[in-house]
Amino acid sequence: MAEIFKFFNSAPGDERWHYASDFADYFANVLSSGLLHKDGTPNLQVKVNAGTMQTYIEAGEALIQGYQYQNTLPLFLTHGLPEPNLDRIDRIVLRLDKRNNARYIKLFVKEGASAANPVPPTLQRDQYVFELSLAQIRLTKNTSTLEPLKLVDERMKQDVCGIVYSLISVPTSVFQQQWDYWFNNKKQTFEDDLVAWQVQQKNEFETWQVEQEQEFLTWFESIKDILSGDVAANLAERIASLEQTVDTHLDDSVKHNNYGFAVGTNMMSVSLPNGPSILLEGFTLRFKKEHTNTGAVYLRVNGSAIIGVRKNNGAAIGAGEFKAGGVYTVCYDGRSFILQGEGGEYGNALVGDVRKGKTIGTQDGIKTGTLDLTNLIPDNIRQGVTIDGVTGALGVVGVGExxxxxxxxxxxxxxxxxxxxxxxxxxxxxxxxxxxxxxxxxxxxxxxxxxxxxxxxxxxxxxxxxxxxxxxxxxxxxxxxxxxxxxxxxxxxxxxxxxxxxxxxxxxxxxxxxxxxxxxxxxxxxxxxxxx
Structure with missing residues (x-):
């Protein structure tokens, strides 16, 4: 096969002829056919001219088999009317035609065949003609305008269009050598780490095993006397001792975590299973309120005496402080039930006394202040006076009239x-x-x-x-x-x-x-x- 070399200038007595196809072949060997793009976004976008049978293609560039194409202004194409009873799918194609009577790259409407289930027309790609499909659009039967929603953009589909990319491959042998070197180093490191971890786990397990054996021996030493002699009698004695301890605890309602449902509004009644009939100091009760109270609150447990409920400072519970559905805890001090964890005392500040956007705890819950201090600025405060961290800038009282x-x-x-x-x-x-x-x-x-x-x-x-x-x-x-x-x-x-x-x-x-x-x-x- 002869040697081929291209693109040298002519010299006297040695003319060098180069054809357009020579340049096209060169670019076709290094760049694919497709649309040129900017930042990954292709151009030559197809849009519908609303209310007409036209589509138009925006400006852009393409490369097909090494031949260049450029469209500088929007180009309008007209589609034929669809049949009365059948739909059709057309394609908007960019066609390279290398035949002598053509020699161009131009935009065309390529009509499809009308059918009940139409398909887009096949692209022509042979030794003379090569087509890229920019878009396809379905024409609805018996209509005289194109529908924008029926337009399908095909520019990014590599099998019918796509964007230009390099056909030059990069040798990977060097990359493979670098990868192998890195992997082998990491592999040895991982193996060393795994061995060290296994040794650590083995040592920790052996230490744990020794500790468990010692705990077992200690426990066994403590029950050795029970298991010697009359084992049944020794166990029975231990069981009886435990039963006595449990019975004593069951009878000690002060130490129980008692919970019940409080029936009533101000006069509340709570029934506890196995609860006390006589209250002892230190008795604690949690209860869920049935109704919001309207005044001072009183409590009776399992039919015992009626006892008032108060706060830690001795004050009676105010109207509305016990909410319906709320859960509260009280402790009997020998005279009254004392409300636990009510959040301390509240002052007499109102929402108008609290800076706007800030919150304050009240007997009615958290409230947001409404005091607006936006006008508290230096120009509104006398010089030398500081209010809430803002120092005044106004001058002192003047003299003269x-x-x-x-x-x-x-x-x-x-x-x-x-x-x-x-x-x-x-x-x-x-x-x-x-x-x-x-x-x-x-x-x-x-x-x-x-x-x-x-x-x-x-x-x-x-x-x-x-x-x-x-x-x-x-x-x-x-x-x-x-x-x-x-x-x-x-x-x-x-x-x-x-x-x-x-x-x-x-x-x-x-x-x-x-x-x-x-x-x-x-x-x-x-x-x-x-x-x-």
């Missing part, structure tokens, strides 16, 4: 008697520059003596953004002893709020009304501005 200048009292609206109809607001106001809590103070000067013997009253109140602030209205009435009147109020204000003072006065009153604002904390500021 900012005056809200008074209105022109000469144009103050006047009232007739006590009729309050119209208020005059101050010409100047104070604009809040920073949100926070402020202390607002205002005072009214005395009016002097009554005019013509008639007492006069002047009214004042504060406004925020030209809306009355509830709770700020005050008044001053004229008499010979009236002094200036002072008022103040702490309020939360936002940046941009404007405070003004308003007043009403009788016709011949000329009071002075002033208001001052003081930031409760040093980093709060205001600005006086003209309003009218």
């Amino acid at each position: 900012n005056q809200i200048l008074p209105w022109e009292y000469s144009s103050m609206p006047r009232v007739d008697g006590s009729q309050l109809t119209s208020w005059k607001l101050s010409d100047y106001g104070t604009r809040i520059d920073k949100s926070g809590r402020y202390r607002v103070k205002w005072h009214m000067s005395k009016l002097g003596s009554p005019s013509g013997g008639v007492y006069l009253t002047v009214y004042s109140r504060l406004y925020k953004n030209n809306v009355e602030i509830p709770g700020t209205q005050n008044q001053i009435t004229s008499d010979t002893t009236t002094n200036d009147v002072y008022y103040w109020m702490d309020m939360d204000l936002k940046a941009g709020d404007i405070l003004r003072i308003g007043a009403l006065t009788p016709s011949d009153s000329r009071p002075h009304i002033y208001a001052y604002i003081d930031g409760l904390f040093t980093d709060l500021t205001v600005t006086n501005i003209k309003q009218v």
Whole structure:
């Protein structure tokens, strides 16, 4: 057979011709036919164009017998209509055709035969044509659209399509030598370990055997006297002694683990088989409650005296503390039945006193707290004060005051008697520059003596953004002893709020009304501005 070598350039006087089939043969020898993939996911996926008789194939690449194929855009294929009475299965195939009149790789719809039980068409694979099946779809009889759920993806089936893989095998002789070397080393190690384990087990068994023999000899020595002489009499004496011990225990109800069913709500009755008729101190009883109690609880056992049930601190059982179906343990102390293991005493904390998300034990079981401390942050706590581990960041009480200048009292609206109809607001106001809590103070000067013997009253109140602030209205009435009147109020204000003072006065009153604002904390500021 001649020597064949390929893919050299031509030289003068020595031309080298290479055909497309030469390159295809080369790649076919090293790579299988199938779809090229990315990260194990093949491309050229087939999908149904909803509402039509078309399927379309997404972009992708393939390699068939060394020949390359690439589809750059979705490609639509049309299927023929099915017969009225029979279904059909079509395949969407990628076909390599090496015949001279073809020489291509293209996508086709390969129609199957219509039948009651149709099968997909057979792929053509011979010396000229080689087909890969991307998908198959069943066409339902007497329909004019394709159903997406009838589409079956066949790209990962290696017998009809598959993905490209290398055909070059890797020699395994070196791997086998390495495996043999590792296995032989491990085998010797395992054998050594097994021998050591067997020796250890043998030594431990022999030690255990000696100990068991010694225990048997000791036991046998203890009963040797019984088995000597009159054996029957000795055994009878031992049996009688054991019976006496058992009878004594049976009569000692204090040491028994007594259990029964408590009938009744507050007045409970428990019957115990072979139970005592007279209770002794230390008698213990476990019982299952029939009904939830509604008050103090009393207990009678086997018709004995009625005895109250109390807690360890002497307190009576409260209503609802014994639940229906609950199992409880009590011990008689000579006067009362004392409830065991009730979990200690409970305080007076309510769920609103316990932090949200935390739990507290109560007489009604575990409860979850509702106290919300989400607003407990440094900006809401005075500087230098720590509450629940949160240290405040607010400044200390400020000094100095900012005056809200008074209105022109000469144009103050006047009232007739006590009729309050119209208020005059101050010409100047104070604009809040920073949100926070402020202390607002205002005072009214005395009016002097009554005019013509008639007492006069002047009214004042504060406004925020030209809306009355509830709770700020005050008044001053004229008499010979009236002094200036002072008022103040702490309020939360936002940046941009404007405070003004308003007043009403009788016709011949000329009071002075002033208001001052003081930031409760040093980093709060205001600005006086003209309003009218």
